[in-house]
Amino acid sequence: MKNRLSVVGVVxxxxxAAGLAPAKKAAAPAPGSGIEKRLGVFANQYLPxxxxxxxxxxxxxxxxxxxxxxxINRTGRYPxxxxxxxxxxxxxxxxxxxxxxxxxxxxxxxxxxxxLDWVTARYxxxxxxxxxxxxxxxxxxxxLKGMAVIIxxxxxxxxxxxxxxxxxxxxxxxxxxxxxxxxxxxxRRRIDLSAQRAQGSPDAPVTIVExxxxxxxxxxxxxxxxxxxxxxxxxxxxxxxxYKFFPLWSHHAWAMKAASAGECLSRLASSAALFRxxxxxxxxxxxxxxxxxxxxxxxxxxxxxxxRADFLGCYLRDESFDRVRKDLEEGxxxxxxxxxxxxxxxxxxxxVEDKLxxxxxxxxxxRLKSITYEK
Numbered sequence: 451m452k453n454r455l456s457v458v459g460v461v462x463x464x465x466x467a468a469g470l471a472p473a474k475k476a477a478a479p480a481p482g483s484g485i486e487k488r489l490g491v492f493a494n495q496y497l498p499x500x501x502x503x504x505x506x507x508x509x510x511x512x513x514x515x516x517x518x519x520x521x522i523n524r525t526g527r528y529p530x531x532x533x534x535x536x537x538x539x540x541x542x543x544x545x546x547x548x549x550x551x552x553x554x555x556x557x558x559x560x561x562x563x564x565x566l567d568w569v570t571a572r573y574x575x576x577x578x579x580x581x582x583x584x585x586x587x588x589x590x591x592x593x594l595k596g597m598a599v600i601i602x603x604x605x606x607x608x609x610x611x612x613x614x615x616x617x618x619x620x621x622x623x624x625x626x627x628x629x630x631x632x633x634x635x636x637x638r639r640r641i642d643l644s645a646q647r648a649q650g651s652p653d654a655p656v657t658i659v660e661x662x663x664x665x666x667x668x669x670x671x672x673x674x675x676x677x678x679x680x681x682x683x684x685x686x687x688x689x690x691x692x693y694k695f696f697p698l699w700s701h702h703a704w705a706m707k708a709a710s711a712g713e714c715l716s717r718l719a720s721s722a723a724l725f726r727x728x729x730x731x732x733x734x735x736x737x738x739x740x741x742x743x744x745x746x747x748x749x750x751x752x753x754x755x756x757x758r759a760d761f762l763g764c765y766l767r768d769e770s771f772d773r774v775r776k777d778l779e780e781g782x783x784x785x786x787x788x789x790x791x792x793x794x795x796x797x798x799x800x801x802v803e804d805k806l807x808x809x810x811x812x813x814x815x816x817r818l819k820s821i822t823y824e825k
Contacts, residue, residue: 485518488629489539492546493522496633497533498800500526501809510536514551514622515615516593517541528803539629540592546633547613549624549785557619560585560595566614569621573599573610577700589613591626599623603699605706605771610782625783634796640783641793645773647693647716647724650680654690656814661696661781662790664712665705669790670732672801679807679821687815693724695777696789704743707766709774711747714764719754726750 490505497503503526510519517538524533537548554568566583574581580602589596594613601608613622627633641659660676662669680687695712697705708731716724727750731738734746751761764770784793792799794810801807804823812818 485539485543488543489520489522489537492629492633493524493535493537495797496546496548496627497522497524497535498531498798499794499806499810500524500528500531500533502527512536512538512551514538514620515617517545517547527809528806530802531800531806542592544629545592546627546629547622547624548627549622551623552621554619554621557617560614560616560618565618566597566621568618569597569599569612569614573601577601579603579700583612586611589625594622594626603706603775605699605710606768606775608775608778608782610779624785632796637784637793637796637798640780641796642776642780643692645716647712647721648690649721649725650690651688652690654688656687656689656811657795658689658691659694659793660691660790661694661777661784661786661792663695663697663702663705664708664728664731665702665735665738666698666789667735670735672790673728673732675804675821675823676807679811682819682821683815686817686819687811689811693721693728694781695774696781696786696791697774697778698789699778704738704740706771706774707740707743707747709777710764710766710770711743711750713770713773714747714761715751715754715756717770718751718756718760718764723750723754723756726754 486507489507493505493507494503503524506523508521510521512519517540519536519538522533522535522537526532535548537546539546552569552572558565560566563582563584570581570583582600584598584600586596586598589611593616595616597612597614598609599612601610610623611625613626614620628636643657643659660673662673676691680689680691695709697709699706712724712727715727727747730746730750731743734742747765748758748761751765752758781791788800790801792801792807797810799807799810805820808818808820
């Protein structure tokens with residue numbers, strides 16, 4: 451099935467879906483059926499924002515025990531944001547799933563971690579690193595077994611959430627969503643803002659959460675444009691902007707180091723120190739090296755008044771990496787698979803069109819001024 455997310459920056463940890471077994475041809479739903487109406491509302495709230503969104507929904511022929519599959523086609527103002535997705539809704543109407551799904555051609559009951567070797571083999575092949583899996587019983591739902599795929603990054607292990615059918619025939623990468631609620635509100639509950647790596651008034655009516663990678667050129671591009679947009683609208687757009695670490699560790703050489711430095715600067719100095727360091731990393735991104743990021747991190751800490759010994763007691767230590775991994779795992783639970791990804795009050799923004807962030811914020815701040823976007 452086709453991934454519904456537009457490619458922004460570099461896609462991470464996204465495997466092509468192997469496809470589920472086709473079911474017998476399902477009858478088309480009755481016009482205006484309750485589940486179809488509910489799915490239309492839910493999908494508009496769940497999918498990345500696109501103005502003037504229009505949905506076409508029909509039954510799909512993919513089979514997952516206890517679920518009905520649906521095909522969604524979404525169009526809107528921007529063709530680059532057109533989306534296609536095959537989603538699953540549990541037959542009791544409680545759960546929604548969208549994401550990658552893989553069929554096990556030789557299934558056996560999923561009882562021990564060894565029974566999940568076919569899942570770990572996929573990730574091991576893609577990422578060329580050590581991978582293992584374990585069951586997470588507290589995430590069992592809708593007749594599916596909760597599990598985690600544990601991947602060694604070279605800077606500690608990260609856990610990707612997943613689900614598997616009890617018979618071991620199907621793996622779903624990601625999490626279930628409460629189909630009876632608002633996914634924007636569920637995202638807000640899933641996002642932990644306690645670290646307060648943020649700019650703007652704590653009382654701002656709008657919250658922007660940015661998952662980004664300091665080695666990602668598209669993060670630099672959009673991050674600078676967000677800086678410019680907010681600067682041009684001081685006194686008009688009252689927002690609180692939170693930064694989340696989402697380093698693409700599998701193929702960005704110094705991204706995890708930069709995230710560790712940013713975390714230490716935020717904790718030992720201030721959030722402003724983190725944002726200044728990020729700007730410095732962006733300005734030197736094209737010539738940065740693994741060794742140079744160490745030098746930049748240490749000189750930045752000294753410039754912020756952090757004693758060298760204190761900074762080195764944090765930088766590249768497990769405590770700082772643990773906080774970075776926490777952001778990564780949170781992003782995986784939110785289905786982040788590209789950088790940058792923005793969530794504005796729980797609405798996902800895949801900023802692939804220059805005016806897209808303006809489109810969203812203008813609904814909150816009607817007097818918002820437009821800016822000129824540099825290429």
